Amino acid sequence: MNDRAKFYRRMHDIPESWGTAVNVQSMVFGNMGESSATGVAFTRNPSTGENRLYGEFLINAQGEDVVAGIRTPQPLTKAAREEMGDVSPSMEEALPEVFTQFREVVERLEKHYRDMQDIEFTVEKGRLYMLQTRNGKRTAKAALKVAVDLASEGLITKEEAVMRVEPGSLDQLLHPTIDPGSPRDVIASGLPASPGAATGKVVFTAEEAEKLGGAGEAVILVREETSPEDIRGMDAARGIVTARGGMTSHAAVVARGMGRPCVSGAGEIRIDGKAGEFHARGRTIKAYDIITIDGSTGEVLAGAVKMIEPELSGDFGTLMGWADGVRRLKVRANAETALDAGTARQFGAEGIGLCRTEHMFFDPARIAAVREMILADDEAGRRAALAKILPMQRQDFVELFKIMEGLPVTIRLLDPPLHEFLPHTEEDLAAVAEATGLDPKKLMLRAKELHEVNPMLGHRGCRLGVAYPEIYEMQVRAIVEAACEVVGEGRPAPIPEIMHPLVAKGEEMKFLRDLTDRTAKTVIEERGCQIDYKVGTMVELPRAAIRAGDLAANAEFFSFGTNDLTQTTFGISRDDSGRFLGHYIEKGIFEKDPFVSLDQEGVGDLIRIAAERGRAARPDVKLGICGEHGGDPASIQFCEEVGLDYVSCSPYRVPIARLAAAQAAIGEREKDR
Numbered sequence: 001m002n003d004r005a006k007f008y009r010r011m012h013d014i015p016e017s018w019g020t021a022v023n024v025q026s027m028v029f030g031n032m033g034e035s036s037a038t039g040v041a042f043t044r045n046p047s048t049g050e051n052r053l054y055g056e057f058l059i060n061a062q063g064e065d066v067v068a069g070i071r072t073p074q075p076l077t078k079a080a081r082e083e084m085g086d087v088s089p090s091m092e093e094a095l096p097e098v099f100t101q102f103r104e105v106v107e108r109l110e111k112h113y114r115d116m117q118d119i120e121f122t123v124e125k126g127r128l129y130m131l132q133t134r135n136g137k138r139t140a141k142a143a144l145k146v147a148v149d150l151a152s153e154g155l156i157t158k159e160e161a162v163m164r165v166e167p168g169s170l171d172q173l174l175h176p177t178i179d180p181g182s183p184r185d186v187i188a189s190g191l192p193a194s195p196g197a198a199t200g201k202v203v204f205t206a207e208e209a210e211k212l213g214g215a216g217e218a219v220i221l222v223r224e225e226t227s228p229e230d231i232r233g234m235d236a237a238r239g240i241v242t243a244r245g246g247m248t249s250h251a252a253v254v255a256r257g258m259g260r261p262c263v264s265g266a267g268e269i270r271i272d273g274k275a276g277e278f279h280a281r282g283r284t285i286k287a288y289d290i291i292t293i294d295g296s297t298g299e300v301l302a303g304a305v306k307m308i309e310p311e312l313s314g315d316f317g318t319l320m321g322w323a324d325g326v327r328r329l330k331v332r333a334n335a336e337t338a339l340d341a342g343t344a345r346q347f348g349a350e351g352i353g354l355c356r357t358e359h360m361f362f363d364p365a366r367i368a369a370v371r372e373m374i375l376a377d378d379e380a381g382r383r384a385a386l387a388k389i390l391p392m393q394r395q396d397f398v399e400l401f402k403i404m405e406g407l408p409v410t411i412r413l414l415d416p417p418l419h420e421f422l423p424h425t426e427e428d429l430a431a432v433a434e435a436t437g438l439d440p441k442k443l444m445l446r447a448k449e450l451h452e453v454n455p456m457l458g459h460r461g462c463r464l465g466v467a468y469p470e471i472y473e474m475q476v477r478a479i480v481e482a483a484c485e486v487v488g489e490g491r492p493a494p495i496p497e498i499m500h501p502l503v504a505k506g507e508e509m510k511f512l513r514d515l516t517d518r519t520a521k522t523v524i525e526e527r528g529c530q531i532d533y534k535v536g537t538m539v540e541l542p543r544a545a546i547r548a549g550d551l552a553a554n555a556e557f558f559s560f561g562t563n564d565l566t567q568t569t570f571g572i573s574r575d576d577s578g579r580f581l582g583h584y585i586e587k588g589i590f591e592k593d594p595f596v597s598l599d600q601e602g603v604g605d606l607i608r609i610a611a612e613r614g615r616a617a618r619p620d621v622k623l624g625i626c627g628e629h630g631g632d633p634a635s636i637q638f639c640e641e642v643g644l645d646y647v648s649c650s651p652y653r654v655p656i657a658r659l660a661a662a663q664a665a666i667g668e669r670e671k672d673r
């Protein structure tokens with residue numbers, strides 16, 4: 001129960017109830033003269049996976065001497081000594097007869113255990129003793145190569161090779177990482193919200209990030225928390241740090257989608273915007289100071305740190321091909337820009353499982369029209385503003401449909417509360433009024449009118465479509481017109497899936513289905529084209545899951561929005577939970593953060609209920625998840641068990657989801673046997 005044991009168990013998801021294993025064995029001695037030695041060896045290189053003996057030994061030494069740094073260990077082989085330019089004799093040269101026996105034994109051990117071995121050995125007066133062997137720890141790159149090589153050598157099957165690589169470790173191959181040998185001057189810690197590492201100048205506003213990033217400078221955006229209107233600055237930054245927020249906060253979700261490293265919920269950071277600096281651990285970091293962030297550990301470091309660039313070898317494609325050959329679950333991506341969609345396709349996505357249309361509204365070219373729509377006094381005014389947005393939305397969807405080339409594209413209609421599109425401070429209001437020509441008093445009054453005490457449970461989602469149906473009519477028209485345009489160019493016919501968010505009642509779903517069909521029919525008749533589209537809903541409320549049969553009467557697919565479904569089930573804000581979830585995990589109340597790995601007992605039961613009742617009402621209803629859990633291997637295992645049709649995750653997690661889905665399918669088949 002010491003700190004190291006506790007940390008190790010948490011790191012590897014080992015329950016405390018398992019305790020710690022202990023070996024008891026007799027001793028042999030490597031410090032009994034020049035014919036004695038001790039050492040550590042790997043049957044393959046644990047960094048690269050190369051099929052070559054790797055390790056070190058010491059003459060006349062005990063085991064601790066090899067790792068204590070008191071003496072410099074010697075290489076095992078003559079070839080390694082020559083490569084290193086070492087003058088000390090290798091084991092192959094100093095103890096040739098023992099080395100020959102040692103090589104034979106380690107080769108036999110690897111063939112027996114059918115995996116790369118980590119071996120400790122001692123030579124006592126010329127006699128070889130094997131102290132222990134175990135499957136060796138390795139980098140993601142090495143794991144990939146070793147698995148593919150062992151399968152190619154006939155030691156394991158392709159399915160076994162697929163099971164040998166930890167899906168989460170693929171992040172190491174997709175993003176830059178900090179060189180393990182580099183010193184780390186940690187100035188703050190938070191949550192490892194998006195993997196990878198980045199170095200850049202500190203900036204505190206999205207505008208500054210966009211300005212400097214656009215000029216080619218590397219910047220790190222440091223904020224209390226980000227909002228949708230920061231999207232362009234986030235895109236321009238090399239990495240993002242937030243003082244507040246959890247693993248599924250806006251910053252975390254968007255950063256993962258963009259492939260940007262992100263540290264969220266770094267509560268020890270105190271930002272002083274006026275002074276242009278932040279404080280942490282007694283240190284002051286000013287604007288334009290250089291910092292490095294490690295999104296895989298959640299650490300913020302002072303200065304620039306040496307990086308290792310990602311490298312996708314041929315083994316990656318080979319293993320992914322084997323994984324695709326055995327998985328049942330389809331893997332889609334959450335994407336709303338051409339860049340995200342293109343990245344997702346490169347990583348093997350089989351469609352878009354979530355296109356968040358509100359992200360498209362924040363583009364500077366259209367935000368003025370959006371605000372004009374919000375400020376309109378009547379429906380006619382709103383429709384006039386929406387007419388300006390329509391061609392922009394249509395072009396967005398045209399781009400996505402072309403990139404996806406006939407694959408399904410699930411488009412969520414406008415979801416966030418309208419107040420998010422308006423400026424909030426008096427200074428921002430005045431600037432917007434001047435830039436748009438809108439009345440500043442009217443702008444301020446409308447912002448106050450739209451203010452809600454709890455906007456996440458307020459006038460958002462499909463409630464916007466019920467109150468202002470013209471908003472959803474415009475979006476449906478844009479989707480269908482875009483599909484017609486793509487078909488008219490002779491390209492593969494798109495498969496649009498129009499998704500209504502936050503539906504709770506069957507009556508809501510019927511109203512929205514009728515609105516969608518009515519609008520789509522009008523466009524199809526106008527354009528003279530035939531488009532096959534689906535209408536469905538995002539299940540993110542407990543009532544929606546429990547009454548899934550009511551929704552299925554008018555919904556052809558359910559996409560489980562597990563971020564919000566977790567929030568509404570637990571009554572926990574994902575943006576604020578970072579302040580206390582750590583205490584819950586530490587005290588054993590939660591095994592894992594429920595926003596990172598799906599709560600299979602509570603939220604999972606709601607998904608099971610919804611799947612069962614939805615299928616009872618509509619046997620062919622399509623089921624998937626599009627929350628951030630779609631890239632979590634444990635959550636993907638659950639989706640396989642429940643029989644969902646697909647998972648959707650951020651583009652850079654698509655390979656992880658593909659591999660995890662394959663492992664889940666293999667695991668389910670093993671259960672059946």
